Every structure is written in C-alpha cells, then in structure tokens.
Amino acid sequence: MSTTSMILTKKNIIILSIIIITIISYQFYITSPSLQSNTITNTINTSGKGLDYTELLNLQKDLKVQQTEIRKQLEILKYSINDINQQQNNKEYNNNKLNDEQLEKEEEEKEKDKEKEKEKLEKKNQKSNSLINYEEKVKKTSKEQPNTCIPIEGKLLCLPNFIVIGTMKSGTTFLDYYLQRHPQIAHHSKKEIWYFNSYYGNGIEWYAKHFEQYSSLENQKLIGEATPFYINNPNTAPRLFTTLKNAKLILLLRDPVERSLSQYHFSIQWLKRNKSPPLEYSFEHLIYEEADVIETCIRGHERYRDAYKQRKEAEKNGEIFNEEFNLVDPYYSLHSEKNWTFYKDCVRCDKCFQTGTILHTSGHPTFGMLAKSLYFEQLDHWLNYFPLSQIHIIRYEDIASQPESVLSELEDFLDINHIDYGEFKPRNVVQHDPMNDEIRSYLINYFKNNNEKLYNLLNRDFNWQK
Numbered sequence: 001m002s003t004t005s006m007i008l009t010k011k012n013i014i015i016l017s018i019i020i021i022t023i024i025s026y027q028f029y030i031t032s033p034s035l036q037s038n039t040i041t042n043t044i045n046t047s048g049k050g051l052d053y054t055e056l057l058n059l060q061k062d063l064k065v066q067q068t069e070i071r072k073q074l075e076i077l078k079y080s081i082n083d084i085n086q087q088q089n090n091k092e093y094n095n096n097k098l099n100d101e102q103l104e105k106e107e108e109e110k111e112k113d114k115e116k117e118k119e120k121l122e123k124k125n126q127k128s129n130s131l132i133n134y135e136e137k138v139k140k141t142s143k144e145q146p147n148t149c150i151p152i153e154g155k156l157l158c159l160p161n162f163i164v165i166g167t168m169k170s171g172t173t174f175l176d177y178y179l180q181r182h183p184q185i186a187h188h189s190k191k192e193i194w195y196f197n198s199y200y201g202n203g204i205e206w207y208a209k210h211f212e213q214y215s216s217l218e219n220q221k222l223i224g225e226a227t228p229f230y231i232n233n234p235n236t237a238p239r240l241f242t243t244l245k246n247a248k249l250i251l252l253l254r255d256p257v258e259r260s261l262s263q264y265h266f267s268i269q270w271l272k273r274n275k276s277p278p279l280e281y282s283f284e285h286l287i288y289e290e291a292d293v294i295e296t297c298i299r300g301h302e303r304y305r306d307a308y309k310q311r312k313e314a315e316k317n318g319e320i321f322n323e324e325f326n327l328v329d330p331y332y333s334l335h336s337e338k339n340w341t342f343y344k345d346c347v348r349c350d351k352c353f354q355t356g357t358i359l360h361t362s363g364h365p366t367f368g369m370l371a372k373s374l375y376f377e378q379l380d381h382w383l384n385y386f387p388l389s390q391i392h393i394i395r396y397e398d399i400a401s402q403p404e405s406v407l408s409e410l411e412d413f414l415d416i417n418h419i420d421y422g423e424f425k426p427r428n429v430v431q432h433d434p435m436n437d438e439i440r441s442y443l444i445n446y447f448k449n450n451n452e453k454l455y456n457l458l459n460r461d462f463n464w465q466k
C-alpha cells in the first residue's frame, strides 16, 4: 500500500470518528438529562421548591438510557475502527505478499541472468582457450612468424601476415604475381581484396575466406594480399592496426611524376573497360585542376572550414544557405555539373580537410593523380600506427631494373627461403606516350618538397627526377 493511501485511510478514520461523536453528542444533547436537569434546577431555583422522588427516579432512568445509548454508539464506533484497521491490515498484508512475490520473481530472474552470464563467460573462455591453444601451436610450427588465426565453426581461418599496402601504379601486380609463386606463401583468391578500405563492414570471416587455408597447422604458409589503395585511405592504418597489428607491411613507391601519368592512362583504359564515357580532359588539364583543388581545398582549408561552419550554423537556424555557400566555393559551381564526388567532398564536408581523406576519394579513377603521389603525407599518417621497421619500402625503379635482388631482400624481410623465380616479365603494362617537357617540369617542381620530406623521414635518397 502506498503512503498516501495510508494517510488517506487514517484521515478517513478520524473524520468518521468526528462525525459519529458529533452525532452522538448532538443526540445526547437533545435528550440530555443535564439539559433537563438544568431546566429542573432552574425550576427548583425559580420556584424555590425541590424535585419530588418520582421525578428524580425518572431522571435517573433517562440518564441510564442515555448512557446505554452512548455505550452502544461507542461500541459501534469501536467496531467500525477495528473494521477499518482490519481492512487496512489486510491490504497491507496483501501488498506485502505481492511485494514478496515480486521480489521473489525478480530474484529468480536475476539468478537466471547470472546463470546465462556464467554460461556465456564459460563459452568465451573455451573459445579464447582454443584460440590460445591454436596460437601456441602455430607459434611452435611456423617458427618466427605465427599467423593470426580465428577459430570459426570448428575450423581455423588464418589471416595475412604480410600486406602490400601501395601504392597504385608502382608495380604491385608484378610483385604480387611472383610472391604467389613462392612455395611458402599461400594462394589468395585475388590480388586486391579492398577489405581495410572498402569492405571492412563485411567482417573478418569474409576477409579470411579469400585465402587458401590448410587443415594442418604444421603446413601453414605465409598469407598475403596486395591492395594499392590501402596507403592513401586514412581509415586503413587504424583498422589494420586493430586487426593485424603484427602484419608485415610492404610499400612500393614510384617516382611521383611517372606514377601520375601511369594513373592517367590506366583511367582511360578503366573507363573503356567499364563502358563509361571516355575521358574528355587531357593529362595536363586534370593535373592543373587537381593542383588547384588541393591548394584551395587542403592547403587553403581554413577558408573552406569557415564557410562550412557558417553553412552548418545557418542550417541549424533553419536558414537556407546554399547560395552564399556556393559563392565562396568556386569549385562547387565549376564542377557540380560533372557530379564528381571529389570536388563535392572537398567543399561539402569537413572530413576532407584532413590531409589524406581527399587523397582516397573515389568516384572517378583520375582522382588523386597528384594526391596519391604525395607519399610523405600518407606515410606520416601510417607511422602513427606502425613502426618504420614493420614497413618494407621498395623503390619501383629498383624492382623494375633488378627484381631478383629486390625479391631476395623481401624474402629476408618475410623470413622465407630464397627461391629462383625464373624469368621476370612486366605485369599490368599500359602502353602510352611520354609526357611533354612543360608538364614534366611542372610536376618535378610540384613534388620537390614532398619528396625531400620523404627522403628525410626515411633517411634514404630515392633519386627521383629533380
């Protein structure tokens, strides 16, 4: 029972008692012998005579009747109070009973929950124990470099222990082709899985299923893949770190001037292959345009950030701000009709102001011909997650000219045997004319600073065009 209803009941009792007492008193007053006796006394006093004996007897009789009546009423009142108290007690009892039952139920449910938690924990422990066992076993069997394996439905799915993270158009297909021929390296279903940049949401099991798996851990091989777009996607490094923080990383870097041109010709082919409209713009046109966008969108980010803030603020206040925003954004009006997400992202979201995000914006294969070649900025971001000692950097020009010695060094890095790969043939070649001198010197100049920074960071001269 709630406190309020208790108070109400007590209040009711008091009110009832007052009413009954009032009624009785009133009755008593009307029939009161004292009232009569007052009259009698008055009579005695005024007449000067006393009452006779019969009158006194009658008075006494009346008094007794009144007394009995009062007693009766009091009895009734007592019963009523008892009754109310009884009812109240019953209610309290019932409520207590209900509370007890509820408490019992809650206790039971708590117990059940505890049991469930216990079961879950036991299952989890069993799982992690089996993982530990597997890992221990793999450690014993594959010497230096244990695979990261996950037990799924009674089977063990093993994940890469090395990943080629970039960069696009730097001989990644060539490298992957020969690594796949090494007997200590497991086969994959395709070179580029795009898990850490695009398909992360598909889950680790999806990723693991792209690699050849072995029933016996004794035969376990090294596992690897090569997605050139990992390096320029800012999400990849943190995702890779949380999933495979011990994976060995391989990065191919090519003279950025040549890399940009290679990407341009790749784009022409890609559009043809995908039956898209052909590229209307020359290499030069796109290079100058992108340089302009990078300058205003990344380097001049403050101006855009302010415009973006203003726009958000206006939207919050229910204002329509597109007109004004477009005025401060020359690229939006210039490129909106092309529907290229590169420019839209640049002017419309603040995440593109982080260096790196704009570098991976997809939507068109020509995007980032310059940006993808700014290696220092990309690597700088990766070094927040992986130590340099974990990243084996290969100069494209070296693998192109002396593949044998480059692969031999890589075998050492991966801790696998040296093998004879036979004859080397270029892979993924796109025939194209060289660039003209004007754009070449523009590009050499464009990449100069960034290249210098890279050389300093790695303490290595890549000897690219100066």
Ligand SMILES: Nc1ncnc2c1ncn2[C@@H]1O[C@H](COP(=O)(O)OS(=O)(=O)O)[C@@H](OP(=O)(O)O)[C@H]1O
Residues within 6 Å of the ligand: 167, 168, 169, 170, 171, 172, 173, 174, 228, 262, 263, 265, 266, 399, 400, 401, 424, 425, 426, 427, 428, 429, 430, 431
């Ligand atoms: N052995 C050898 N020697 C010299 N050059 C070679 C070799 N193998 C591949 N290549 C050149 O590498 C370019 C393709 O790089 P990728 O395979 O990384 O491209 S992709 O990002 O996977 O599309 C592509 O460059 P371009 O021809 O300039 O476009 C290939 O010709």
